Amino acid sequence: MAVSFLSTPQAAEARPPKLIICCLFIGSLLMTPTEPINCSEPTSDALLSALKASIIGKTDMRPVLSPKSPTNISLSFTLYGILDVDEKAQTFESFIWVYLFWNIEGLSWDPEECGTDRISLPRKQLWMPDIVINEFMDENKAPVTYYLYVQHNGMVMDDRPTHVISSCIMDIYTFPFDIQNCTFTFNSYKLFASDIQMLFFEEVEVTLANSLAVMKTKGEWELVNLLAEKPFIPPEDLNNTFDTLIYYIALRRRPTMYVVNLLIPSCFLIALDLFSFLLPPQHVDRSAFKMTLILGYTVFLLLMNDMLPVTGNTLPLINVFFSLCFALMVASLLETIFIINILCGSVNYGPLPRWVKVLFLNYLAKVVFLSKKPSEEKCNTEELRSEPRPCYSVAETLQGEDLLKTSPALQELRRIRNELLSIRQQVDKHLKADEIVDEWELLGQVIDRLLFSFYVVFLSVSFFTIVVYWIHWYQKTASLI
Structure with missing residues (x-):
């Protein structure tokens, strides 16, 4: 036999x-x-x-x-x-x-x-x-x-x-x-x-x-x-x-039940967190949206906890997958908090350091495909302060001064001129502050898009590594039977 x-x-x-x-x-x-x-x-x-x-x-x-x-x-x-x-x-x-x-x-x-x-x-x-x-x-x-x-x-x-x-x-x-x-x-x-x-x-x-x-x-x-x-x-x-x-x-x-009930919903939630980076942080409260996602993912893991095996000798690879998804969601929330802090607190910040302007606004902005907005043409305040004066002779000058002392209309024009110069100085000061705020906002957008690129790369590499490792161990186990 x-x-x-x-x-x-x-x-x-x-x-x-x-x-x-x-x-x-x-x-x-x-x-x-x-x-x-x-x-x-x-x-x-x-x-x-x-x-x-x-x-x-x-x-x-x-x-x-x-x-x-x-x-x-x-x-x-x-x-x-x-x-x-x-x-x-x-x-x-x-x-x-x-x-x-x-x-x-x-x-x-x-x-x-x-x-x-x-x-x-x-x-x-x-x-x-x-x-x-x-x-x-x-x-x-x-x-x-x-x-x-x-x-x-x-x-x-x-x-x-x-x-x-x-x-x-x-x-x-x-x-x-x-x-x-x-x-x-x-x-x-x-x-x-x-x-x-x-x-x-x-x-x-x-x-x-x-x-x-x-x-x-x-x-x-x-x-x-x-x-x-x-x-x-x-x-x-x-x-x-x-x-x-x-x-x-x-x-x-x-594995069909576990793929449908565990892996696919988890991938949907992490994809939703990924696309939430497209929300403009200066107009939408992105942090509240991400907090809702984290809360929903936590409830999802608690409900699906009974479906996961429990042993004392090894940790399933799917637990690493869930931990990675949760960690990425938390990291994206921290990134959003950092960006919102830059955008909302830029009013109280001073001018950007020169090296920050060169590194982020000139070089990294091109890497992440963000172009600097063209600055508006601003009049020079000093030029406005120093108005050109016509040249007069001594007699004409003395005669003009006599006219100014005696003409109320000319005196009113002089007062209006001084007030306009004061208003212009305030406008120039405000425009300079707006330029600093714009630079900080542009810096926040550059950092946001740069971290989003890192997020996409890390997410892709991590998921690809886990899938390859999954397939490798499965084929290795199957070859032993």
């Missing part, structure tokens, strides 16, 4: 020869007793009466002719349903059918003489191998079955349902795109390898196909692969080591 093993160097060295396994199994099937059971008539009562005198009730000893002969137990199982995978408790809950086959040495009967080639007998009336699953963590709550089949050649077939709650080391780093590898280790609870030899009843590929064909659960997890291994036991350790069959069960999570 062909047996599937894990393709590892240790397993290749430890695997027993297939020919020996086949010979042991076929020998147990074809073994004939020295004296077959004789039935008085071809009825079930006659066969049962004959079996009572030979095997029924003999549950204390293994059914072998020589105590030194091991009992060959052939095992197989079918995974009927995946009930639950608890990452916090590190348990895998499933429902399986376990099939055991062994031979009662010295037992046989003629099917024509006894009227049947097999008979069902109560399980408690025969010797039963104490095969257990090492990873079992709780009580078997499956329905109890009471009968098994005995073939005319002495072969016993026992199949029973088992509700397995087994321990399983979970790696949730790539949640919700994770693949878990759980194990079922079958061996005897008390009898060593010198008494019980474990064999595979069928190839592991057949077990996988049968499990997929009868699988009734279509929930969060799906069965993707099944591997098997039989560790080699040296002859000198047969009397103190249990013979073991190990099945490796690869489970893959269906």
Whole structure:
């Protein structure tokens, strides 16, 4: 019989020869007793009466002719349903059918003489191998079955349902795109390898196909692969080591629900925060909008917290993704507060330093595609103060002064002239203050657009890195199954 093993160097060295396994199994099937059971008539009562005198009730000893002969137990199982995978408790809950086959040495009967080639007998009336699953963590709550089949050649077939709650080391780093590898280790609870030899009843590929064909659960997890291994036991350790069959069960999570409920809403919120930079901070209260986004994202994480796995050994990559989104939202809010402080407080600030004008308004403004507004033509105050005066002769001057003293209209014009000069000086002072405010506002716009560019670059690089890392670990895990 062909047996599937894990393709590892240790397993290749430890695997027993297939020919020996086949010979042991076929020998147990074809073994004939020295004296077959004789039935008085071809009825079930006659066969049962004959079996009572030979095997029924003999549950204390293994059914072998020589105590030194091991009992060959052939095992197989079918995974009927995946009930639950608890990452916090590190348990895998499933429902399986376990099939055991062994031979009662010295037992046989003629099917024509006894009227049947097999008979069902109560399980408690025969010797039963104490095969257990090492990873079992709780009580078997499956329905109890009471009968098994005995073939005319002495072969016993026992199949029973088992509700397995087994321990399983979970790696949730790539949640919700994770693949878990759980194990079922079958061996005897008390009898060593010198008494019980474990064999595979069928190839592991057949077990996988049968499990997929009868699988009734279509929930969060799906069965993707099944591997098997039989560790080699040296002859000198047969009397103190249990013979073991190990099945490796690869489970893959269906991520659709988590992508729709967790990742897509989170991406929408971070995209909304990104486009909020397009709101002009000098006209719209951008900080209130971002505060609303942060509050909504916090409520979203609290509501979706129950959907995230909780373990003590590793932190899922999706938690890093959520933390990054939250940190970016907080950083954008701090940036908005800084920009609003520049724009609103520029009235009380002095002129910009020259190096700030050169660096930000001349160079960085071109980098972020912001052009400086053309300054309005302003009249020189000094020129306005020094009005051109016509030249007059001494006589004309004396005559003009006499006229000014005697003409009220000219005196009124002089007063109006002085008032206009005073108003002009106030206007020039106000225009100079407005120019300083405009420079500070332009500085705030340059810094805002520059930080927005950094935000976009950091967001793109971070998301790309997380996605690549996600795909890398998922492919790495998938290659191990």
